[in-house]
Amino acid sequence: MSEKNVLVLVGSLRAASTNRQLAEAAVELAPEGASFALYEGHHALPLYNEDVDVEGELPESVVAYRAAIAGADAVLVVTPEHNGTIPANLKNAIDWSSRPYGSSSISSKPVAVIGTAFAQYGGVWAQDEARKAYGIAGANVLDTTVLAVPNSVVRFAELHPKDDAEITEQLSAFIAEFVAKLDGAAAASEDSAAA
Template sequence: MTELKILAISGSLRADSHNTALLHAARALAPAGVTVEIYEGLGEVPPYRQDLDTPAVRPAVVQDLRDRITAADGLLIATPEYNYSIPGVLKNALDWVSTDWTRTEGVPLLRKPVAITGAAPSNFGSARAQLALRQVFVCTDSDVVVKPEVIVFRSHERLDASGQLVDETTRELLQGLLGALLVKAEAHAEARLLTAA
């Protein structure tokens, strides 16, 4: 397997976020040869404005996110559930990275391998948020992992006080999700090498 880079994005800005903790667990579970980079700039991404969405005037933090997604072999997104859907900050960031108005730079999310997970303290976890997020990725034509679905319900029972994922079933599911993403990411990386050759 080639060296793979996965960009992980948490849809939560909360300091002790269970979703961010899931991404840290995924990073720890990643096999040799795989780097999981956790993106920390979500709260800095400004509200989407089409007038600013060109290479000449795009905010630097947005261009940085676009560049990171373009360079990554795959995305791992952990989302909480707000009002039966995804947080506004996450949707906003995805809006910024799903465009190419000038038709010169490419769309970072186009055919990008993506895996989705999410945690919430409720009995339903983030099931509805994940469904809404999958719908967004239909529009962007991203290559989304279908199985396994990792919906971490009653998340406060699966993480300890320090944010460590201690539930073995959840660890196994998360490892399976990461494995499925890596299969897609490896194929994506090989295709990029062939295109560049």
């Protein structure tokens, strides 16, 4: 199998976000045969407006974002929970990746969602909402591969997730399962193409 390129999107725009730190830890823990890369440009996407979504007239931020999604083998989303749901910037990124209808960059793309939140359940509502939105957008949502870390503000007050032994163990297990599913999806795709 060839190396899998995974685009990592962080739902929080805050520089010191615990979700950004969790994403950084995921990038560092990527196993051999997989490359995880943080995407920094989705904060620059304008609010989705079909009047702006015109081929040949797209903002550069949209062109770059859609190309990054299209060029990745999969997408890993790391999101906080804002008022019980996903952050507005993440919903906007999903909307931009879902177009043009029928030939979008996210269509059939494997997507997994993880995250951390201050609440006791680790942001599972936001993760569920993100999976739902990506599924409706046409992504291949890997919903059995999950990780929700509760009490983020307290847990990571003085410790980066990459330095938390329990978190690195859980994150490593998640990443191994995620990458194995990507290998399985690629093999299934090759088999169906050969048939």
